Structures are given as structure tokens and as C-alpha cells.
Amino acid sequence: MSDIQRPVVRPRRLRTTAAMRDLVARTSLRPEQLILPVFVREGASEPTPISSMPGVVQHTRDTLRKAAVEAAEVGLKGIMLFGIPETKDADGSGATDPDGILNVALADVAAEVGDALVVMGDLCLDEFTDHGHCGVLAPDGRVDNDATLARYADMAVVQAEAGAALVGPSGMMDGQVRVIREALDAAGHTDTGILAYSAKYASAFFGPFREAVDSSLEGDRRTYQQDGRRDGREGVREALLDIEEGADIVMVKPALAYLDVLRQVADAAGELGVPVAAYNISGEYAMVEAAAANGWIDREPAILETLTSIRRAGADMILTYWATEAARLLR
Template sequence: MFQRFRRTRLNSHLRSLVRETNVTVNDFIYPLFVRSGEGIKTEVASMPGVYQMSIDEVLKECDEIKKLGLYSIILFGIPDVKDSIGSDSLCEHGIIAKAIRAVKEAHPDMFVVTDLCFCEYTDHGHCGIIDEKLETVNNDATLEISAKQAIVHAKAGADMIAPSGMMDGIISTLRDALDSAGYENLPIMSYSTKFASGYYGPFRDVAESTPSFGDRASYQMDPANRREAVAESISDELQGADILMVKPALAYLDIVREIKDNTSLPMAVYNVSGEYAMLKMAGANNLIDYERVVMETMVSFKRAGADIIISYHAKEVAKMLQKQS
């Protein structure tokens, strides 16, 4: 006798009842890119629907997304002046600190995550202080200024910090610094498994963070390494991370599942700019049913084990979910 799997597929209500994976608006963190000025909302050519915004426009965007049920954002700062150590990110009057304070004052119910890195703030586009001899980032020198940056974010009112530079020891460094400064309850969402990926191209347009020399392969992960990918995340868990992350998402769902099976921590994925841009282009050229494929992609992240999805699609998905309700 064979099993009739179709019995539970013939009625739409029964399909809903037995559905194993569901996407909700509460799954999402929406990335926003902030720069100085006023009345600035500049669309990024490679990422339709994504903007560089001045703080006043970010506050308007928060008004809009809250109406859709989105209450979690991750902020990226774009300074007017960049230097070798990303000084703007270490200053309490820098763009990211100003943005955090403004959002928390205008929208105290908004959950503000901050990306903690230096690539947007340095004139060389790398994620920390450069070791001139090795022509790569000096890990331990970067840990020192990362701790300073974390305190700036915390004092400004960040609700969670997300270090993305892939420096060894970053989680224990930040945890010690935050705890010592009285921020022991501030969570850390680690970019714990972040690959040296070709999917980041459009992000570098919006964040103006393309490296001026070389690449980031000496600190971001080799896409070919599965066991190392799991070890990176487990190491960050042991150092005190509160949430782990895999970035990019779509080409690494096997890694998401394996880490999920080896940790009890919540799992995030970053649905990155290249993934977003590909679907946008395919949809604009009528190659796919855009909304259907976007939702199918989000389901795939959840099914693989993601609890949190950082996505430029978040606002669109929230609108899709409203239409379904």
C-alpha cells in the first residue's frame, strides 16, 4: 500500500493547517543607510528600492515601516570624511551615533541594531586598521578600536550590536568592553560565519565601501569551507554571542542548517545585496513571478533554520503579508 500525500494538499485550508514553515513580519530586520544632510533620499542604481538617506528621511521611513508591522532595523553609516582608522565611527558626534540617538528619540519603540565595522568609514574600504607589511587588516589593533566603537553605539542608545568585520576574538573583546562599561544587558548579534562572497557588489555601491586595494579574503571566510564555517559560529557562541548569523544566505543554506543543528542560539541570515538585486532584475524583466519568488526565498531561509532574516525585501514582504491577511 502506498501513502496518499495528496490528501492533505487538496484543500487550501488543510494545506495551511499542516504547513511546517511560516514567514511573519516579526522575522525581519530592515537595513537602512544613513548619511549627513537633510532631505536626502538617493536611490541606489544597482539596488532599486534601496536608498541612502539623511537622518530626517530615516525617521520618515521608520514611520512608514511601523505601519507595516516592522519594528527592527539595522543601521549603516556613511560619513562625509573617511580616514585610515574610520574615525567618524569612533566619535560620539559621528553619523552613526547621531542616527541612533535620533531614531531612539523619535521612535523609542523601534529596535535599533547597529552594524559594527570600519569598511564604510575608512578611506581604504577595509574592515579595520591596515598592517602595511602584510597588506591586510591588523586583527588585534582592530579589536581595540572595535571596543571603542561598541561603546559609542551603546551610549547612543543601540538596542543590539552586530560586529561584521570577521576579526578573531571580536565577540569576547566586545563583551568584555560592554560589560565593563555597564552594558552587560546589551546583546551581540555576531556575523559569525561571513563568507568572502561575490554577492556583496551592490552593497558596496550603497555603503561606498569598495576596497581600494586587494580584497577581504584574508579575514572573511572561504566559500568552499563547510567545517570551518561551523567552527567560526561555534567559537563566537563560546565567546558570548547572543545570536549567530550566516552571510550571504541563499547560496549557504546548507551551512545555516548545520550550524542550527549544532547550537541552541537563535540563527540569523543576511539576505544580501546581490541576492536582492538578482530578483529585482529578474522581476523587472518579467522572467519570474517576483512576489512569489521573493516569498519562496524567505520560506527557504526559515526552513533551513533561520529565526531572523535581515533583508532589503523586508518592507515588500511586510506588504505582501498584509495583503494575505
């Protein structure tokens, strides 16, 4: 046998056993870092499966309460609610109706779980408008940024009064965080926080979500959601603007296709001590579920690997439809 030069540096030494790998791991994934997004449908008498998101349903008010309790029991610390109304109109009036589905569901969940979960409300009009856009429309059909801000301010106050501990403005309107903060403070809700969807991109991966909320959208949202061809500096700028306006947490959405942006936002926000969230969105969920259903990947390790990659890129917390299941796997 010929002499060979033996390696002196052997990185494999730190991979020899599970205990060794755990000892040197630098990225953690824990149940308390996960937030469960849930859908609740007005007038539903039983849960409605979402075909493009296997395992996810449009809840009734009763099954939503049960899902919230289950989330708390497995160690999650947050739940984000999306409402699906029976009727829609041009102004999305159901979003600011105290008896509308999202607001009564927030009250239901807050009463059910108390402080065991941080109860969050998605603050956007798209589920409530008959045109499916995230804001009200000007006469020429474009989304009217400033008129939409007034609707968001009202929506924030109603959600806070219903029991939301965090409101999540997701419409990507310029100035939305400042207007919401001012409205909450003026109404006495100074402790209600803002989880701002700061860097939200016009993405092809939102498709299953639109089924989940029975979206009425025709066309796209490219005039207000970010263009994925821009580099991460724009995402950082949006996040820093939201922080300046009063955001308590900033978010990047989608997660997987924008991990580079997430890293840059996490670095910039981290300098200011502001937590960063990422949303593992419907299309990202659906891809793994479809591949697993076809036997192409090992489902449970793929779920944990996906979520770990988002944490490694810098997310302090992750919104994911796998949250409850992942918490069980981690435990």
C-alpha cells in the first residue's frame, strides 16, 4: 500500500455521534419559536379541508378554540388568525365589524387560552374585499394607499379590543405601521404590539393561501408587494422604516425563496434589538406535502430541515402551518 498523506484537520470528528452533533450545534429549533397560522370561516358548522394544503382546514369557531388549546399544550407561544367572511364588499367592511368573523374569533381564542399564547390578528383587507386587494380602490382601479391607511387604523383598534396582543399589518401600504401605532395609542391600546410584514414579496408561492381564504383577487399585487428581482437592501430599508414607525417585530415573507433577504434583515434589525419573524408560506408547505405524498422525500425530516434552515438564516420566530406537528416532533 502506497504511503498517503493523512489529513491533520478532520471536520468529521465533530459528526461522529448524535451526542457530539448536538453538542456543537449552533442552530436551535424549539416549539416556542413557532407560530401557528389558522383560518376560521364564518358560519361553518364543520372544518373544511383546503385541498392544496393537506392537513390544513378552514376552522369553525369551536374547532379553532380546540386548535388553540392544542397549540398551547404542545408548547407553541403564538397563533395568527385569518378570517373568512360570508359576504364581502369593496371596502372590506367585515374587517372592522366587531361582530365580524375575525374579531369574534380573536375574542374566542383570547378567552380560551389567556396568556398561554400570544394571540395575533392578520391586519389586511384582502380576505374581506370583493376585489381581493389588500386595500380600498381608487376610481381608476388602483389601490389607494392613503385611503387604505384609514381602514387599517380602524381595523387595528377593533382587533385590539377583541383581544389581539399583536396585530400583523400585511398589506404593504407605505406608512401603515405609523398610522396603526398612532391609532392604537390614541385608543388606549399602548400594550398592543405590531408584527409588521415588512418585506413581503409578490410571490408565486401564495397560491394555496388564496384557496384557503377564498380570495376574490383577479390580477396581482405587484404594485404594492415587493419585486423579488430587487436585492435585499430594499427589504432591509422596508424593515428599518417599519421599526422607525413603531414596529415591535418585523417579518420577511415568503421565507424559503428569500432566505438571503431574511439574513440581511436579521442582521440589520438585530443591531437595534428588534426580533425578526419569517413566514413559511402556503406554497412552501404544499411543495413538501406533495413531494412526500408521492414518496419522493422523507416528510418529517424534511419539515424539520425546512424550519431549521429558516432559523439558521436569522429568524427568531417562524409562522408555519406545521407548527403544532413540528412541536410534537421536537419534543
